[in-house]
Amino acid sequence: xxxxxxxCIPFIVGVVVLFAVIAIKYLSWLRNLPKKDWKLxxxxxxxxxxxxxxxEVVCESLLHRRIFKVNPRLGYMHMSLAFxxxxxxxxxxxxxVAYMGFKWVPLQGHVFFKYFVPLNxxxxxxxxxxxxxxxxxxxxxxxxxxxxxxxxxxxxxxxKKTTKHVLFDRIALSALWFIFPLRLVAESITAAIYGGxxxxxxxxxxxxxxxxxxxxxxYTYEPAWWLYSTALGVFFIAMPFxxxxxxxxxxxxxxxxxxxxxxxxxxxxxxxxELEACSRCGICIDPCQLQSQLGINDVQSVYFLRDRxxxxxxxxxxxxxxxxxxxxxxxxxxxNLNTLRLNSRSSMRNIPNEGRYNYLRNVDTSSGExxxxxxxxxxxxxxxxxxxxxxxxxxxxxxxxWWADKEGGACCGRPLMLSGEVDSARKxxxxxxxxxxxxxxxxxxxxxxxxxxxxxxxxKLEGIEVLHHSEYILRLxxxxxxxxxxxxxxxxxxxxxxxxxxxxxIYDEPRAVIKAVGELLEPAHNRKEAFCCGSxxxxxxxxxxxxxxxxxxxxxxxxxxxxxxxxxxxxLCKKAITRGTETQVVDLxxxxxxxxxx
Amino acid sequence: MKHVIVIGGGIxxxxxxxxxxxxxVAVTIIEKEQDLGGxxxxxxxxxxxxxxxxxxxxxxxxxxxxxxxLKVRTGCQATSIxxxxxxxxxxxxxxxxxxxIATGFTxxxxxxxxxxxxxxxxxxxxxxxxxxxxxxxxVRLAQGGTPRRVAILHCVGSRDEKVCQRHCSxxxxxxxxxxxxxLKQLFPKADIFNFYMDIRMFGPGxxxxxxxxxxxxxxxxxxxRISEVSPTFDNRLQIKAEDTLTGRPLKMGVDMLVLLIxxxxxAHNTLLSKECQLxxxxxxxxxxxxxxxxxxxxxxxxxxxxxAVTAPKNVGExxxxxxxxxxxxxxxLEKR
Numbered sequence: 010x011x012x013x014x015x016x017c018i019p020f021i022v023g024v025v026v027l028f029a030v031i032a033i034k035y036l037s038w039l040r041n042l043p044k045k046d047w048k049l050x051x052x053x054x055x056x057x058x059x060x061x062x063x064x065e066v067v068c069e070s071l072l073h074r075r076i077f078k079v080n081p082r083l084g085y086m087h088m089s090l091a092f093x094x095x096x097x098x099x100x101x102x103x104x105x106v107a108y109m110g111f112k113w114v115p116l117q118g119h120v121f122f123k124y125f126v127p128l129n130x131x132x133x134x135x136x137x138x139x140x141x142x143x144x145x146x147x148x149x150x151x152x153x154x155x156x157x158x159x160x161x162x163x164x165x166x167x168x169k170k171t172t173k174h175v176l177f178d179r180i181a182l183s184a185l186w187f188i189f190p191l192r193l194v195a196e197s198i199t200a201a202i203y204g205g206x207x208x209x210x211x212x213x214x215x216x217x218x219x220x221x222x223x224x225x226x227x228y229t230y231e232p233a234w235w236l237y238s239t240a241l242g243v244f245f246i247a248m249p250f251x252x253x254x255x256x257x258x259x260x261x262x263x264x265x266x267x268x269x270x271x272x273x274x275x276x277x278x279x280x281x282x283e284l285e286a287c288s289r290c291g292i293c294i295d296p297c298q299l300q301s302q303l304g305i306n307d308v309q310s311v312y313f314l315r316d317r318x319x320x321x322x323x324x325x326x327x328x329x330x331x332x333x334x335x336x337x338x339x340x341x342x343x344x345n346l347n348t349l350r351l352n353s354r355s356s357m358r359n360i361p362n363e364g365r366y367n368y369l370r371n372v373d374t375s376s377g378e379x380x381x382x383x384x385x386x387x388x389x390x391x392x393x394x395x396x397x398x399x400x401x402x403x404x405x406x407x408x409x410x411w412w413a414d415k416e417g418g419a420c421c422g423r424p425l426m427l428s429g430e431v432d433s434a435r436k437x438x439x440x441x442x443x444x445x446x447x448x449x450x451x452x453x454x455x456x457x458x459x460x461x462x463x464x465x466x467x468x469k470l471e472g473i474e475v476l477h478h479s480e481y482i483l484r485l486x487x488x489x490x491x492x493x494x495x496x497x498x499x500x501x502x503x504x505x506x507x508x509x510x511x512x513x514x515i516y517d518e519p520r521a522v523i524k525a526v527g528e529l530l531e532p533a534h535n536r537k538e539a540f541c542c543g544s545x546x547x548x549x550x551x552x553x554x555x556x557x558x559x560x561x562x563x564x565x566x567x568x569x570x571x572x573x574x575x576x577x578x579x580x581l582c583k584k585a586i587t588r589g590t591e592t593q594v595v596d597l598x599x600x601x602x603x604x605x606x607x
Numbered sequence: 608m609k610h611v612i613v614i615g616g617g618i619x620x621x622x623x624x625x626x627x628x629x630x631x632v633a634v635t636i637i638e639k640e641q642d643l644g645g646x647x648x649x650x651x652x653x654x655x656x657x658x659x660x661x662x663x664x665x666x667x668x669x670x671x672x673x674x675x676x677l678k679v680r681t682g683c684q685a686t687s688i689x690x691x692x693x694x695x696x697x698x699x700x701x702x703x704x705x706x707x708i709a710t711g712f713t714x715x716x717x718x719x720x721x722x723x724x725x726x727x728x729x730x731x732x733x734x735x736x737x738x739x740x741x742x743x744x745x746v747r748l749a750q751g752g753t754p755r756r757v758a759i760l761h762c763v764g765s766r767d768e769k770v771c772q773r774h775c776s777x778x779x780x781x782x783x784x785x786x787x788x789x790l791k792q793l794f795p796k797a798d799i800f801n802f803y804m805d806i807r808m809f810g811p812g813x814x815x816x817x818x819x820x821x822x823x824x825x826x827x828x829x830x831x832r833i834s835e836v837s838p839t840f841d842n843r844l845q846i847k848a849e850d851t852l853t854g855r856p857l858k859m860g861v862d863m864l865v866l867l868i869x870x871x872x873x874a875h876n877t878l879l880s881k882e883c884q885l886x887x888x889x890x891x892x893x894x895x896x897x898x899x900x901x902x903x904x905x906x907x908x909x910x911x912x913x914x915a916v917t918a919p920k921n922v923g924e925x926x927x928x929x930x931x932x933x934x935x936x937x938x939x940l941e942k943r
Contacts, residue, residue, distance in 0.1 A: 390835055391722040415837075417847070553768045554889075587719055588770060 012118030012125055016231065020117055020238040023245030030249040031257055034285075041278035046270050053268040062267035070259050071095055075341040079292055080167045086159065087290070089152030091256070097145045104138045120241070123196050123205075124234055136207065143209035146196075149189050156186065170300065172291035172311050174252070175319070181251035184244035191240050195233040201226050252315075255288035259342060262286040272348040274431045274467075276356050283344045287314045293336035293346070298541055302559050303551065305329065310336045310346040317353055327353045329550035332427060333541035334511035354429025361432035369440045374416040375448065379409030382450035382473075384441075384464075386414070386421055386457035388580035394595070395456050395580055398602035402482060405605050406490040411448050413441075421455075423463035427547040434467075442468055454481045456598060458509035458579045459546065465513065477509060479519040479578050479597055486525055492606035499527030501600065502572035504563065504586060505539035506579030519578045519597050526600050530570040540566065542577075544585035560589030568592050576600060608633050608676070609940050612693045612703045614685045617645025618667050618922060619914025620709035622929025623936075625671040630937050635678040635701060637685050637693070643668070645711060651741035653922055654778075654785040655812035663922060684875065687882050690909020704943070705936050708879070708893065708905070709913040709929065712870040715764025715772065723763065723866055724836040728844055730754075731836065731864045733763075734782055746793055750842065753794050754862035758846055759783045760833050761803040765869030774890040776869035777919040780807045783867050784817050787826040800827045800859070802848055810921065831857070836864060870919040885910065893917050903932040911935055 042050075053059075068074045071092045077084030101119050108126060118125060163171045174182065193210065200206030200214030202223055217226060248254060262282040270279050289311050299305040308329040316322040330350055337346045383403070389395050396415070403410045422437035445453060445468075453470065455461050456478040464475045476484075485491040501523050509515045516536050523529045534540050543551075543559025564586050567575045575590065577583050578597040587594045609632045613620045616638030624634045636643065650660035671677070680695070687694040688708060693701045717725035717733050724731045729749035732740075740746045748754055761783055765776040780803065787799045806828065808814040820826040831849045839845045843860045850857050872891030880887035886894035886906045895917050896904040903911050913932035914925040 390837075393724055393727055393835075393837065394721060396837075397727065417835075553771050557771050584721070587721075 012115050014121075014124065014234070016235040016238045017117040017121065018238075019235075019242030020120065020245075021242075023242030024116060027245040027248055031254075034249065034281075035261060038278050038281045042270075043277055046265075046277070046279055049270055050265070050268050058267040059264070062264045065263050065267070066260050069263065069342075070256070073341065075343070076290070076292070079339050079341060082155070082165075082167055083159075083290070083292070086152050086155040089148050090156070093145055093149035093152060097142065097149065100138070100141055100145060104134075104142070107134050107138070121234065121238070123199055123210075135205070139205060139207040139211065143207040143211070146189065146193060147209055150193065153186060153189050168291065168295060170291065170294045170306070172289045172294065174289065175315065177247050177251040178253075178289065181244055181247035181253050184240050184247060185253070188237070188240045188244060191233070191237040195237045198226055198230055198233050202230060252287070252289040254285045255342070258282060258286040259288075262342070266343070272345045272352060274348070274352055274355060274426065275359075276352045280349060280352070283349060284314055284318045286342050287311065287318075287344060288342065289315060290341065292339050292341060296335040296339055296538075298331065298333070298335070298543065298559055298562075299329065299551070302543075302562050303555050305551075308550075310340070310344075310350075313350055313353075314344070314346075317349070322353060322357075324354075324357050325550060327357060328428075328548070330548060331507070331541045331543070331545040332547035333507040333545060335538070335541070338511060338537050351427065351429065354427075355431045356429075358429045359431050359433075361430070366433065366436040366440075369419055369436065372419070372440075373444060373447075374418055375411060375413050375444060376415060377410050377412045378448075379411045380449075380451045381408050382411045382413055382445060382448065382453045384413040384418075384421070384453060384455040384457075384460055386455060386460040386580070388459070388584070389456050390414070390417065392580040392583055392596065395583075395598050398596065398598035399454075399456060399478065401602040401605065402485070402491065402598060406485045408490075411450055413444065418444075421457075421460040421463050422467065423459045424546045426463060426467070428549060434463075438463070438467055442470065445470060445473060452476060452481075454478055456578075456580065456596065458506045458513065458515075459581065462508045462512050477513070477515055477518070477578070479509075479515060479522055482598065482601055483518045483522050486522065491601070493525050493601065494604045494606050495525065496527045496604060499574070500530055500570075500572040501527055501574050501576045502530045502532055502567050502570040503535070504532070504542065504567055504575060504577040504582055505536060506577060506582045507539070507541050507545065509578055510539055511537060519576075522597055522601060523576055526604050530572045532566045532570050534566065542579075542582040542585035544581055546581065556585065557588055560585045562589075564590035564592070564594075574600070609704045610635070610702070611705045611707065611936055611940075612637065612685075612688075612701055613707045613709055613913075614688060614693065615645070615709035615711055615914070615916070616640075616643035616679065616681070617709060617711050617914065617925070618647055618664070619711070619925040619929040619932075620645070620707070621667050621671050622926045623707050623709060623913045623933045624677065624929075625667075626930050626933030627936060628672065628674060628676055630933070632937070632940070633676040633678075635680060635703070637683060637695065638679065638681045639684045641681050643671075643679065643681070646714075647922060649735060649738055649742075651738045652785070652789070654781045655810065655816040657785070660922075663926075667926065686878070688879060688885075688910060689883060690907065705909045705911065705939055707911045707913055707932050707936060708885075708916050709932070710873055710875060710916050711925075712892075712915040712919065713873050715770075715776075715868045715871045717763055717866045717868050719770055720763055720767075720866075722835050723760065723833065723864070724838075724844070725866060728836065728838055728864075730844060730862060731866065734759075734779070734786060734865055734867045737786055737865050741789060746790070748862055754790075754797055755794075756798045756800070756859075756861045757790055757863045757865060758800045758802060758833070758844075758859065758861045759787055759865045759867060761801065761806075761867050762832065763866040763868050764871060766804065772869060772871060772890075774892075774919070775807065777807070777809065778921050779867040779869055780805075781810065781813050781816070783865075784808075784813075784820050784826070786865065788816070788820050788824050791820075791824040791826060798827065799824075800829055800861070802829050802831060802833050802846075804830070804832060829857070833864075870915060873916070876916070883907065883910070890918075892919075903928055903935050909939060911939075 073087040076087050105114050105119050196210040197213035200210045201218040206214050272280050293310040297309045308326050332347050419437050419440050422434035425434035453473050453475045461477045540563045543556045575594045612635045613624045614637045616636045627634050647660050647664050653660050684696040685693050688706050764772050783801050808817050831851045833846045833848045835847045837845050846859050848857045879885045888894045893916050895902050911932045913928040
């Protein structure tokens with residue numbers, strides 16, 4: 010048997026183009042990986058990490074476990090397409106082996122097996138295979154059906170907004186939608202003419218032969234297979250240029266991630282794997298407050314990644330993001346959306362001015378002496394209630410404190426970092442770090458989560474423990490160094506600051522502190538799902554009125570808990586929420602300082 | 608007899624009501640406080656003539672003669688306003704032939720600008736607090752004693768995007784100059800500093816008063832906003848600012864800081880725009896029908912405005928608008 014017919018040409022061309030493009034892309038990305046990343050790969054490749062990565066590939070690329078967690082209906086849709094198609098290929102291969110034995114069969118022989126070997130009863134296993142293949146085809150078709158339905162009514166699949174696509178996506182999407190229905194038609198016609206097929210293709214085949222007649226059908230036989238092959242070919246050619254590149258790219262991404270490769274504050278070759286692993290599923294759109302609360306529809310992570318991938322990223326898109334991390338939290342591929350956006354910003358506007366920060370030399374406005382250093386940060390200096398409360402807390406705990414910036418000091422560097430000016434931020438970081446070392450502190454406490462994040466992630470402070478004031482206060486309480494009067498009847502609600510919660514994983518400590526003072530009432534969205542206050546320093550694009558709109562929505566949800574006081578643990582969040590509500594908004598340290606046992 | 612409801616019993620509302628009564632129209636005034644009078648009750652002397660506020664209020668009150676045609680409802684607010692009917696917060700519905708909204712403004716809450724330390728440090732006060740101190744004849748530091756150095760900060764809650772108050776509150780500049788002179792009269796030896804962005808002396812006699820403050824009273828004016836206030840070890844206040852004329856940052860220890868708080872649009876305006884289809888400006892103040900020919904007219908027939916409900920205004924302008932609104936109401940009633 011030759012296993013070749015003219016109709017196979019579109020399919021063969023498609024496959025050749027697909028694998029050639031993928032090979033070129035992956036090889037060039039890998040070749041351009043920095044040495045550090047290659048070292049990581051070599052040191053990790055022969056370890057349990059490879060096994061763990063392989064298992065994750067099965068769970069994610071085939072079964073789409075994470076999408077299931079976010080949204081079961083959407084998960085089923087993706088799984089039926091990915092896992093169903095994979096099983097069709099796998100069982101198809103087994104079927105060829107069962108028929109031909111272990112013999113080399115060209116790829117099109119596997120894919121169009123029904124065309125080349127249509128007759129029933131060739132092997133005793135044929136009815137069984139036909140049944141399994143029909144079942145799998147039905148499984149995939151149910152996914153295609155859901156995809157069609159999703160286009161019409163996205164809400165039915167739990168999505169308020171779906172992605173707007175580019176041309177290659179539309180071509181690939183249309184081809185994909187037709188592949189399986191066309192396969193059904195081609196196999197049903199084959200079954201009608203030659204017999205075979207099971208409940209699905211066989212059943213439709215009988216219907217067709219009865220209603221249209223075998224002779225009329227025979228004219229449609231070849232065209233049907235041509236259409237099926239063409240749909241496959243078009244899909245394969247469009248695939249590496251479209252969002253469907255994610256089907257393959259997620260696999261190397263998972264391995265590289267297990268080898269500890271990560272995007273960094275400057276762009277690098279590894280980013281390509283993350284960019285092209287985005288399936289543009291659009292799950293990131295709904296959680297975005299710029300979308301849901303301000304109606305801004307073209308800046309979400311899916312569009313950012315798309316624009317960056319096709320080299321058409323504009324600053325106004327890159328800059329219009331709160332970096333709240335709500336999208337990163339739900340991304341089924343686990344892409345580091347914030348870091349990628351940051352390093353894009355860095356590429357677009359990191360123009361360090363060498364002379365600008367010369368004034369920092371020898372500037373030291375710190376005061377006091379102690380093993381514990383306190384860094385207020387600029388936003389705490391603008392919310393002096395917090396500063397005053399921290400002083401009271403330190404005094405009550407008899408802590409000797411070195412005050413880093415009570416009289417004003419250098420910025421922590423995070424706002425510059427967030428705006429992409431990474432090299433300028435480094436100057437701030439080096440300056441502050443030298444002060445911390447000079448004054449020999451062992452613990453660094455800050456009441457600002459923005460400072461906290463950059464201290465922990467960029468300062469590399471060896472021998473100095475960095476604590477948010479919520480962690481520090483809780484420790485003092487647990488060690489008995491702070492005694493607090495529990496206020497019966499006092500009710501508080503807590504707003505999770507993005508940089509503290511999703512950014513640094515601190516959820517329980519502030520809650521524990523609040524519970525030491527009074528009753529805590531949780532808002533509808535909290536912890537990982539908490540809203541952003543809207544005044545994030547990461548967003549330089551929206552105006553104050555838009556910030557206020559977001560703050561108003563957040564404040565409304567907090568007020569709905571009917572708590573008398575809104576507590577947060579970030580000076581910026583405090584300022585933002587205060588603008589949006591009549592309810593009293595305070596920092597965590599304030600409620601502690603007000604209720605100290607003397 | 609025609610019946611008009613005036614919402615708000617401040618100077619604009621009272622002036623409007625007395626004009627309407629004079630024209631033979633029955634009037635009901637709705638006032639959310641327990642007494643008529645509005646904000647002017649809290650002021651000490653009015654710029655630029657230093658006329659006691661009480662004098663002006665008494666004159667306006669005096670004009671509003673007690674008659675069977677005047678009804679006053681205090682302690683309640685209007686929740687819905689149309690030309691035919693006004694609904695009160697008590698749930699009551701009052702029928703009418705026209706309505707005038709003269710609800711004025713809200714003072715900006717200085718606590719929102721936490722960096723200035725209002726409510727945190729004892730000697731940080733607002734311009735409204737200072738008026739009250741003048742009225743009580745009790746201008747002194749919280750710990751007792753007289754101030755040797757006072758800073759007056761302009762534009763607190765005005766022209767400040769960070770608190771969503773983009774507009775100019777118009778009267779604070781001249782109030783700052785007036786209060787500086789009054790302080791200087793009380794404490795001739797004290798240094799008084801005004802920190803401003805621009806000095807806007809828009810009215811007759813204002814510019815002259817500003818000049819006099821410098822020549823006759825030696826009040827200092829520094830162009831630059833204060834950024835932060837912190838306490839010093841001897842319980843004074845340290846302010847950080849930038850002198851934008853010399854382009855240098857500046858630190859100064861003062862005994863007292865006066866915040867010239869701006870005029871904020873009433874939160875009530877949002878309700879009016881939602882419930883009654885009355886147009887509101889982006890600043891939150893109500894939108895008059897026309898800036899030239901319809902300053903006291905709303906976009907809804909039979910509903911009029913008087914005073915600071917449409918924009919920051921001084922006392923004289925508000926009283927004039929009361930008269931103008933009454934005139935427009937009469938015109939409207941005659942056409943019916």
